[in-house]
Amino acid sequence: MPSSTPPASPAENGTPSSSLPDAPAAHEFGFETRMLHAGHVPDEETGSRAVPIHQTTSYVFDDTNYAAQLFELKEYGNIYTRLNNPTTAVFEERVASLANAVGAVATASGMSAELVALMTLLEPGDEIVASSHLYGGTRTLFTSTFQKLSVEASFVAPNDLDAWDAAITDDTKVLYGETIGNPQGSVLDLEPLAELADAHGLPLMVDNTFATPYLCRPLDWGVSLVVHSATKFIGGHGTSIGGAILDGGSFDFSTIDTVAAPSDSYHGLKFPDTFGHQGYLMKTRAETLRDTGASMSPFNAFQLIQGLETLSVRMERHVDNAQAVAEHLDEHPMVSRVAYPGLPGNPYHDLAQKYLPTGPGAIFTFELDPDGMDPRAAGETFIEELQLFSHLANVGDARSLVLHPASTTHQQLSEDEMRSSGLSPGMVRLSIGLEDTDDLLWDLNRALHAISQ
């Protein structure tokens, strides 16, 4: 095993495979080599070392026969950028390689990754059983937009296996969770949940946005499908929106009627029969991406590739800074609770050690506890006084970010309503960036001090 691969896989053993005398063992490249090289071979014509941006809508066919074969999916190739694109293909193969996936389908955003991945599986009458610790946008997708399509979702505590088991019905088509729940910072216990999904013959889909493929690779723990917002740490620069759908290839989609049924638009083609472990992704691209048009732009793919090339280096620094900030806040008298699984007292600390041994990401919440003061007002003061943290609604940027839900995204809610959503008036969410640790602590200290003035 390459030494640069973080030890986050269950099945890795150190035994080199036996090599035959006339055939040296196939070399396995490490994570960081693949960050830089996977998916891109310098092209024959130009030799361009950087990945070129193929800013084109469409592609000239070799001849009529080739075109016909392409449209029948009997030939691999480019047709139209809504379906695939040479720059986007580099992003797709690279992120698939890093996640130990069979392949990937890139999408316009993280939300569209969820929509496209789930639309491939679901039909009216189906149900999703999901962790209750989800990004608010995902919850709304499940409870509002999917409900219009007669798909129901039920929500269970992320690590209550009995609750997951009890919520599964004959109509359940997929289980859904987040590796690190947003914003609670809970760590999903992937291995037993994947076993439960397997026992029910259901795919388990996990949003791995907060962890990135560097900190955790859910497919290695038996998860069937992974979705990402690539907008966050994968890009890192905060310039480009994008998403990705990944299939580990272990789930047999020939058992899921929506994926396995003969396709009307491809002359009765059965995707899992014809494409084997690539069947789900082929169907997702050739049907759901085709019909939704939720494809990634080639320019964004280029930008997100630049992010992937430095992913490990950035994530090491993100988690180091996050750990330092969390420890500092945990000791601060104005703070009552820091929800970071890197802290020993955190209820998810053991799970973080198992699934995220390099560090449990860099996004977490804490609770302001100003003695005798209204916590909502304290939160507003705290935000106003910060100089270095950017006040905005994003996470996973190279710069440190802050959000006070009570005065922004959830300002219309009463205190009781907030608490029922798992939020509180004094709760602040941080996304820790790559700045000097001392400067981040300086800024937080100043703003905390200002509350008491």
Added chain:
Amino acid sequence: MNSSLSAEEQERYQHPDTIRRVLRTADTIAMVGLSSSPQKASQFVATYLQSKDYRIIPVHPKADSILGETAYPDLESVPDSVDVVDVFRPPRECPTYAEQAAAIGADALWLQLGIVSPEAATIAEENGLDVIMDRCMKMEHGRFRGGMHWMGMNTGVITAKRGRRQV
């Protein structure tokens, strides 16, 4: 990844060097179990390989011709020299095809994705044939030539050499 074979068996029957050598040196591929139905996996493999200038010889108990090529009821009836015997039939039938592949002087026995027969492999190896198991000939060609990459698949190809997407 995506094989029921052990790591040791994968090293032996799915080694990239062997796969590339077989794809590079083969001209004529006899396909045992090539379907006459256009939407079956075997037809996807056959039409793809034809477009890459391989000659496909269908081996089919009933059909007269498939994809423009004369079909033969068994391997031993094929009049031309065969480089690869590519099998789309259940594992229990594979030892027979291994024996026939050796008898007609093929260089390689290829068992398609999901087909595993250690017995067939042993027979073919003892007769000096290269053996590939539980792999798709179209996917493997597409992996090294780059077509599979266009569909966002993980080919595992890592190289800084210019234009080296070839089998």
